[in-house]
Amino acid sequence: MNLDSSEQPFGLLVTVGDSRIDASVAIQFKDRMRELTAGRPGRILLDLSQVDFVDSSGLGAIVAALKQLEADQTLELAALSPTVSKVFRLTRMDKVFPIHETLEQATGPRANAS
Amino acid sequence: MAASDGAEPQLRLSFPAGPEEVRAALLCLRRDLPRLGLDAAEIFRAELLLAELLNNIVEHAYCAERPGPGAGAIELDCRRKGSALIVTLRDRGRPMPGGGLPEKGLAALDVGRQDLPEGGFGLHLVRELADELSYARRDGTNILRVGLGLGRPPAEA
Numbered sequence: 001m002n003l004d005s006s007e008q009p010f011g012l013l014v015t016v017g018d019s020r021i022d023a024s025v026a027i028q029f030k031d032r033m034r035e036l037t038a039g040r041p042g043r044i045l046l047d048l049s050q051v052d053f054v055d056s057s058g059l060g061a062i063v064a065a066l067k068q069l070e071a072d073q074t075l076e077l078a079a080l081s082p083t084v085s086k087v088f089r090l091t092r093m094d095k096v097f098p099i100h101e102t103l104e105q106a107t108g109p110r111a112n113a114s
Numbered sequence: 115m116a117a118s119d120g121a122e123p124q125l126r127l128s129f130p131a132g133p134e135e136v137r138a139a140l141l142c143l144r145r146d147l148p149r150l151g152l153d154a155a156e157i158f159r160a161e162l163l164l165a166e167l168l169n170n171i172v173e174h175a176y177c178a179e180r181p182g183p184g185a186g187a188i189e190l191d192c193r194r195k196g197s198a199l200i201v202t203l204r205d206r207g208r209p210m211p212g213g214g215l216p217e218k219g220l221a222a223l224d225v226g227r228q229d230l231p232e233g234g235f236g237l238h239l240v241r242e243l244a245d246e247l248s249y250a251r252r253d254g255t256n257i258l259r260v261g262l263g264l265g266r267p268p269a270e271a
Contacts, residue, residue, distance in 0.1 A: 020137065022133070022136075022137055022165065023133045023136065023137075023165075023169045023172070024133035024134050024137050053140075053161070053162075053165075055162065055165040055169065055236075056169070056233070056236035056238075056239055057169060057236075059235050060232040060233050060235060061232075063230050063231070063232050064232050066227060066230065067228055067230060083158045083162075086158075087162065087239070090238070090239055090242050091220065091235045091239065092220060092223055093223075093235075096223055
């Protein structure tokens with residue numbers, strides 16, 4: 001699972017470098033997210049722009065990544081493809097995560113979760 | 115993989131039950147389903163629906179996180195019948211308890227972060243995406259047949 005993180009003015013940016021978050025990488029995703037986010041209070045933004053497929057296991061892993069955060073950390077999502085976005089809508093997880101249409105909207109001066 | 119000599123257009127795959135193999139099979143379908151006349155939105159629906167059903171077979175019928183020499187096989191057959199895609203999945207794993215996919219809704223989401231559900235999405239997606247679903251157990255084989263209506267307007271918002 002190819003996940004990278006970088007410190008940004010707004011907080012921590014985590015970029016998914018793979019096109020799928022599915023059953024075959026769900027556990028790796030969750031573990032890697034724990035490594036990258038440990039001890040970084042504040043906003044964590046997950047850039048999904050390179051992801052074109054998320055199944056229920058991948059979705060569960062993204063929820064697990066949220067649940068393993070500390071109370072002073074938040075997880076937001078950005079740049080979902082239409083298909084990934086549909087998975088979040090069908091499971092109503094779009095009500096749980098702040099979702100930004102683009103990375104710019106998430107990190108801009110007037111960034112607001114939509 | 116495709117046979118279409120006058121007969122209904124059809125795709126068949128057979129592969130060992132494992133998460134990597136499921137991913138490879140889904141990528142094959144994504145590449146080949148256009149031959150059955152599906153558009154991009156229909157292919158996505160089919161891919162997500164089959165991902166959930168195939169993962170369910172890997173995890174519950176075979177309990178195979180890592181396919182080894184003894185891992186069971188999954189057979190997948192997709193064909194187009196008029197305005198529907200009919201997919202039949204066969205495996206020789208454990209039967210579905212209760213004789214079919216359980217009826218289960220989404221867990222409550224108006225809860226604290228720690229109480230959010232990490233599972234249960236798969237069944238919900240299957241129910242949302244499939245137009246028809248039937249299950250039978252015959253001669254030690256699970257047979258799951260799923261129908262997807264085609265030709266509907268592009269995915270609703």
